[in-house]
Amino acid sequence: MAPAPGPPPRNPFRPTFGVSPTVLAGRSSLLTAFELGLAEGPGSPYRALIISGARGVGKTVVLNELEDTALRQGWVHLRAYPGPEMTATLVRTSIPELLDTLGSPTSRRMLTGGSIAGVGSVTAAADPAHRAPEPTLITRLREVARILAPRGAGVLITLDELQSADPGHLHDLATAVQDLMRDNHDIAFVAAGLPAGVADLLQQQGTTFLRRAHRVDLAGVAPAEASRLFADTAESGGRTMSAEAVAEAVRLSHGYPYLMQVVGSMTWAQANLQGADALTAGHVRKVSGPAIERMGLQIHAPSFQGVTGQQMRLLYALAELSPDNGPVRTGDIAARLGLAPNAISMAREALLRRSLVVVPSYGHLQFALPYAAHHLLAHPHLRP
Numbered sequence: 001m002a003p004a005p006g007p008p009p010r011n012p013f014r015p016t017f018g019v020s021p022t023v024l025a026g027r028s029s030l031l032t033a034f035e036l037g038l039a040e041g042p043g044s045p046y047r048a049l050i051i052s053g054a055r056g057v058g059k060t061v062v063l064n065e066l067e068d069t070a071l072r073q074g075w076v077h078l079r080a081y082p083g084p085e086m087t088a089t090l091v092r093t094s095i096p097e098l099l100d101t102l103g104s105p106t107s108r109r110m111l112t113g114g115s116i117a118g119v120g121s122v123t124a125a126a127d128p129a130h131r132a133p134e135p136t137l138i139t140r141l142r143e144v145a146r147i148l149a150p151r152g153a154g155v156l157i158t159l160d161e162l163q164s165a166d167p168g169h170l171h172d173l174a175t176a177v178q179d180l181m182r183d184n185h186d187i188a189f190v191a192a193g194l195p196a197g198v199a200d201l202l203q204q205q206g207t208t209f210l211r212r213a214h215r216v217d218l219a220g221v222a223p224a225e226a227s228r229l230f231a232d233t234a235e236s237g238g239r240t241m242s243a244e245a246v247a248e249a250v251r252l253s254h255g256y257p258y259l260m261q262v263v264g265s266m267t268w269a270q271a272n273l274q275g276a277d278a279l280t281a282g283h284v285r286k287v288s289g290p291a292i293e294r295m296g297l298q299i300h301a302p303s304f305q306g307v308t309g310q311q312m313r314l315l316y317a318l319a320e321l322s323p324d325n326g327p328v329r330t331g332d333i334a335a336r337l338g339l340a341p342n343a344i345s346m347a348r349e350a351l352l353r354r355s356l357v358v359v360p361s362y363g364h365l366q367f368a369l370p371y372a373a374h375h376l377l378a379h380p381h382l383r384p
Contacts, residue, residue, distance in 0.1 A: 008272040012237035013264035015294075018060035018160075021261055022236050025229035026221035027062055034190075035069050038154070042184045045214045048177070050162070050202075051192040053218030054355050054368055056258030056299050059192040062218065063158050066190050074153040075186075076102070076144070080173060082165040087137055087172045095140040098155075102147045137176040145185040154186025163197020171206030178209045189213070196353035220255030230264055234279055237268070244281040252288055254370040258299065263291050296375035303356060303369070304376075309384035311347045313337060315356065316383050318365055319373035327364040 012022045037046025049066075053059050067077045078094050080086055133139075144155050157177065159165065173189075180187045191210070193201075195217070202211050221229070230249045234241035241249075249267060253260040266287035271279050307315070317336040321328045330348065334341040348365065351357045360366045367373055376382060 009238040011265055011268045011272075012233050013261050013268055015258065015261040015265045017056070017258070017298075018064075020061050020064045021229070021233070021257075023229050023232045024061070024065060025225040025257075025260075026255075027058070027065065027218075030062065030216060031065055031069055034066055035073070038070060038073050038075065038156075038186075038188060042181060042186065047181070047188040048209075048213035049188075049190040049216055050198060050210060050213045051190065051216045051218060052195040052198045053192075055194070055303060056256060056369075057218045057220070058257040059218060060160055061257070063160055063190060063192055067156065067158060070154075070156040070188070074151060075156050075188075076148065076153070077156040077158060080157055080159040080165075082159065082161050082169075084166065086165065086169040090173075091135060091137050091140055095137075095144060098144060099140075099147070102144070104143060104147055137172055138179050141176055141180055141187065142185070145180055145187060148186065154188065156188045156190065159189075159191040160193075162191040162193030163201055164193075165191075165201065167201065167204040167206065170201065170204075170210070174207060174209045195355045199353070221257060221260065222255065223250050226250045226253065226255050226260060229260060233264055234268070239268070239271070239278055241267075241279040242281065245279045245284050248281045248284040252284060252291065256370050259291065259295050259370065262294050263287065266291050266294075292371050292374060295371050296378070299369060300372055300375040303354075303372075304382065307354070307356070308347075308350070311351055312382065312384050314344055314347045314351065315372075316376055318357070318367065319376040322366075323373050323377060325367045325370060325373050327360045327366040329364055331363070333365060 014021050034046050034049070037044035040046075051059055051062055070077055076098060078090065078098060080090060080094075141155065148154055157173070159173070162170075177187055177189045191198075191213075201207065227246050227250055230246045231241050245267070249260070249263050253263045263284065267279050267283045270283040270286050271277075274283070276283070304312070304315075314333060314337065317333045318328055321332055321336060330344065331341050334344050337344065348357070352359070355368050356372070357365050358368045
């Protein structure tokens, strides 16, 4: 009797937000520049980065990779989380835990009572005969930097969803990072967020330092890099992906990182269902519809939430004039809406700030994300 077949190979594609893919594509130049920046020393522009990009373009994945790059050089990293307790969490929890792992005796002080300016009440036990000053974000980070200096290492602070950060807390964090940089401590800061939100936040008072940070706008992955990702990821899982299948997957995913993982994952699953050992172009074509639908569910539906009626009417006009997501003259959009060209300027600017459309050339608009037109036309109930 022939042995029962074993389970299919594990799917190496990872269509999950914020999870690093098995194979990273299209970001090697940024990672190399950051690695050099850490080795270069204080003053490198790559020690203060602001990364922006549309949903699903891989911002969180890049943050993960930058953290790993720092760890390989012996650095430590801290994650700041946007919210009402961002600064307090760093001062009272994240940095003390880090100091404890680094062997700092001050991290073992127990909390009892007091307050930190700009953070709120906090407690700290101390010898009654010697009451130490309450820690601040700057003093905490300086202690970390002093411990790491003899080791030739530094601390990387990362912040995801930058657009959701409180401006006051962001000011505190930026001030602390800048203060340590001025004194030549080894510290780096990388934040990531949606383009419009980042732009609005950086106009707030107290963000001058961040406005001077090196800006990185993540775009889609070039076809050659996308081809490598599909072939190498499939190979890492123990399967081959034919050249025709790779070409079909690249065409279907449009270099959009999240969609690339979705297409690869669904193609792998389709091969499992058919009992195939290799991924073929037929498998890719079979999953094209479900992959586009998932793109709509996971990316487009959340993106269109909160869009006003006038803006949505403009989007539907754009979709009807270019169902394949190509560029359209703004004059043609206005004409379809029965309006003068200048009458759609406010809606146009709002959609640009929401990163739903882009200007591919003067006088034209285009959807920022693949299959946005398809999603709208498939959901007429969204039309106001």
